[in-house]
Amino acid sequence: MTRTLREGSALRRGLGCAALGVALGLAGAPASAEGAVDDAAAAAARARVADTVERVLAVLRDPALSGDDKRARIEGLAYERFDFATISRLVLARNWRRMTPEQRAAFQEEFKRHLSLTYGGSVDRYRDEEVLLGATRVERNGDVTVRTRVEGDAVEPVFVDYRLRRREDAWLVIDVIIENVSLLQNFRTQTQELISNVGPEGLIEKLRSKNEARTAKGG
Amino acid sequence: MTRFGLGFLVASALVTGACFSPPPGPDGRVPPDPLEGSNRAVFAFNDSLDRWFFEPLADGWAFVTPKVLRTSLGKFFKNLGYPGRLVTNLLQAEFRQAGSETLRFATNTTVGVAGFFDPASRFGLGQYDEDFGQVFGRWGFGSGPFWMIPVAGPSNPREAWGLLFDTAFDPLTYLFLVDVPGVGFVSGVNERSLADPQVELARDAAVDLYVSVRDAYIQRREALIRDGRVMEDTAPDQPADDLYEIPEDEDGIE
Numbered sequence: 001m002t003r004t005l006r007e008g009s010a011l012r013r014g015l016g017c018a019a020l021g022v023a024l025g026l027a028g029a030p031a032s033a034e035g036a037v038d039d040a041a042a043a044a045a046r047a048r049v050a051d052t053v054e055r056v057l058a059v060l061r062d063p064a065l066s067g068d069d070k071r072a073r074i075e076g077l078a079y080e081r082f083d084f085a086t087i088s089r090l091v092l093a094r095n096w097r098r099m100t101p102e103q104r105a106a107f108q109e110e111f112k113r114h115l116s117l118t119y120g121g122s123v124d125r126y127r128d129e130e131v132l133l134g135a136t137r138v139e140r141n142g143d144v145t146v147r148t149r150v151e152g153d154a155v156e157p158v159f160v161d162y163r164l165r166r167r168e169d170a171w172l173v174i175d176v177i178i179e180n181v182s183l184l185q186n187f188r189t190q191t192q193e194l195i196s197n198v199g200p201e202g203l204i205e206k207l208r209s210k211n212e213a214r215t216a217k218g219g
Numbered sequence: 220m221t222r223f224g225l226g227f228l229v230a231s232a233l234v235t236g237a238c239f240s241p242p243p244g245p246d247g248r249v250p251p252d253p254l255e256g257s258n259r260a261v262f263a264f265n266d267s268l269d270r271w272f273f274e275p276l277a278d279g280w281a282f283v284t285p286k287v288l289r290t291s292l293g294k295f296f297k298n299l300g301y302p303g304r305l306v307t308n309l310l311q312a313e314f315r316q317a318g319s320e321t322l323r324f325a326t327n328t329t330v331g332v333a334g335f336f337d338p339a340s341r342f343g344l345g346q347y348d349e350d351f352g353q354v355f356g357r358w359g360f361g362s363g364p365f366w367m368i369p370v371a372g373p374s375n376p377r378e379a380w381g382l383l384f385d386t387a388f389d390p391l392t393y394l395f396l397v398d399v400p401g402v403g404f405v406s407g408v409n410e411r412s413l414a415d416p417q418v419e420l421a422r423d424a425a426v427d428l429y430v431s432v433r434d435a436y437i438q439r440r441e442a443l444i445r446d447g448r449v450m451e452d453t454a455p456d457q458p459a460d461d462l463y464e465i466p467e468d469e470d471g472i473e
Contacts, residue, residue: 089465118424125416125423143463153286154413155293155337156346163463174463178417180442181435183424185462189434190427206426 038138045144045164046136048171052081053131053148060126067123075120082119083165083172084112090174091187095195103200110207111187117214127152139163144171251365252433258367262429265372269411269418277412284412291335293413296391296406297346298327298334303388307349311357316347348443351388352381356444365433373436 088108134147149157163175175184301324308317323339363376425431
């Protein structure tokens with residue numbers, strides 16, 4: 001079932017709002033009857049990523065917004081477009097079972113803040129990069145991975161892949177994979193090690209204090 | 220610190236018996252990070268060195284040097300690394316990639332004015348960042364334990380050997396020997412300035428920075444060894460599928 005939709009060329013993304021429509025048009029490559037469902041999923045997920053990228057870039061490039069405004073808006077986008085319930089669950093993996101419902105809820109809340117703050121921090125990291133959409137792939141379990149390339153000062157572009165999962169009517173991001181490094185896997189490793197060293201409470205406390213420090217200094 | 224200096228450092232560490240295989244743990248499995256204690260100490264040192272020396276230096280460099288020049292300089296040094304990429308592609312029987320690299324080098328060295336520009340990419344000549352660590356991995360050598368090397372950063376015995384060979388094939392090494400010691404240093408600082416957003420992201424996103432760096436390093440190196448064609452614009456090689464599965468024997472509490 002794993003299929004790759006290859007577009008002839010990467011789609012240059014600017015500020016123009018026509019880009020979303022173009023992305024939808026390009027992604028709807030015809031295929032066999034079996035592939036039609038996949039194609040629809042890929043197109044929907046791709047459109048979601050295209051739209052998110054466009055919105056984030058528009059915020060980052062808006063000269064009328066202050067740094068704090070930008071941060072708040074991007075954090076807002078993160079809240080809307082990441083599937084924090086699934087992410088928390090996958091990050092905790094087996095440890096989920098060993099935690100009380102209160103601990104799970106507390107972890108999810110702090111982790112959500114942590115990720116949103118990190119996403120909002122792109123305000124400080126942004127150096128006029130361009131983001132282009134690349135290939136889209138339907139995974140075996142029905143998730144869709146959308147590849148983007150970030151072109152900035154560095155000699156090579158940075159590949160950032162978004163893995164999305166369908167939740168009711170929306171496609172939500174469950175992993176960000178930067179140059180083959182899955183953040184989900186990365187957080188899982190950190191979480192496992194912290195839980196085995198300081199326990200679930202220690203982990204939650206550590207997240208909480210980091211979040212508070214970052215909120216205090218504005219991201 | 221130049222590549223040459225790094226190579227020397229790694230060499231002395233390897234020679235003084237740092238090449239070991241850890242004893243299996245009580246459950247019979249090799250512990251994932253047997254050197255964690257000393258690794259963390261070295262990591263703290265490297266991190267401070269970066270924060271107090273390399274990062275300010277890179278920021279200063281970025282301040283006085285136009286972006287275009289820094290990018291071009293990065294391309295120049297990258298182009299210069301061709302011998303190592305040629306050899307490591309050949310050693311993995313990647314002949315098409317070796318050919319592409321050769322045409323790239325010829326194009327960028329001439330039309331691209333000594334490599335400061337990259338017209339080859341526009342002609343569809345891809346770049347294939349192979350190195351000796353990947354060669355050894357492809358040949359089936361185990362990585363050995365994760366090993367944080369002073370100044371050089373995350374590594375393992377396999378990658379450290381790789382770095383030695385990379386250094387031997389790096390023209391900058393010989394520029395150093397013929398008394399142009401500043402070149403490798405400039406290359407390093409320039410690279411650090413171009414990588415600034417990623418370093419910031421790593422520091423921002425980590426709950427435990429050491430573990431995060433270790434995991435990211437291992438994930439990335441393993442992916443490069445599994446499939447060196449990371450530069451191509453296709454969907455990525457995925458980590459193990461179970462990363463994305465919620466175990467079925469549990470009730471979903473959401």
